[in-house]
Amino acid sequence: MTLVVLVALAAFATGCSRNKQPPVESRSAQEIYLDAEAMLAGGEPRDAAAMFDEVERLYPYSEWAKRAMLMSAYAYHEGSLYAESRAAADRYLAFFPADADAPYAQFLIALSYYDQIVDIGRDQANTFEALQEMRDIIERYPDSDFAASAQMKFELALDHLAGKEMEVGRFYLGRGHYTAAINRFRVVVEEYQTTTQTPEALHRLVEAYLSLGLYAEAQTAAAILGHNFQGSEWYAASYALLKGKGLRPADVGDGWLNQTYRQVVLGKWR
DSSP states (O other): OOHHHHHHHHHHHHHHHHHTSOOGGGSOHHHHHHHHHHHHHTTOHHHHHHHHHHHHHHSTTSHHHHHHHHHHHHHHHHTTOHHHHHHHHHHHHHHOTTSTTHHHHHHHHHHHHHTTOOOTTSOOHHHHHHHHHHHHHHHHOTTSTTHHHHHHHHHHHHHHHHHHHHHHHHHHHHTTOHHHHHHHHHHHHHHSTTSTTHHHHHHHHHHHHHHHTOHHHHHHHHHHHHHHHTTSHHHHHHHHHHHTTTOOOOOOSSSHHHHHHHHHTSOOOO
């Protein structure tokens, strides 16, 4: 008998066994819960989530219902039903806000947004939501097992948003819309300065300002880049651009970049 036939027979037997089970209303909370766990282990997260919900529906005040509520949120997430996962986790937090598993419920809510973050060319609403939820975990549960993971994902989501600004900025720069490009790169430097996008943003500012003949601004952008990322390819490229015009990185003028330079390089915040 071939392996394919054996697998098919096993699946048929499992289905028949499940069909022979008594109605869910006649089973104990533990029985329903364990059946849901088996579904989850068997790669059926959506069916498992629905079964966990049955525990909550039929035995709402039991300890099994409390467990099932959280497992339902997890199973829905595993089944990519993110709105349902959030709803289950929200219910858990509403009933058990001080419970030891509350941080995990909050983390599932954050993940429901984070795992829907798509490429930087798409709408970033989920990214903003993920940032807010991750921040909540970091601030509300700093000592939990999920704080470090939330911090990491927060930084990745922030980098994602900065990447979106960079994509648009490069688009404008490539078409000669220098002022529009500068506005995008400025957002990265001022609002997302801890991300990996910052070195390129500063270099692109050098490019854009030089294209507009605003040499003082280009020199200052390069000076900030050199102070923070001197060994980067972006600083080397900016330095070469300035040198080609007989210029060097320096704090020149009194624009927004000069204020950034004095804060970041000189430590003068006033």
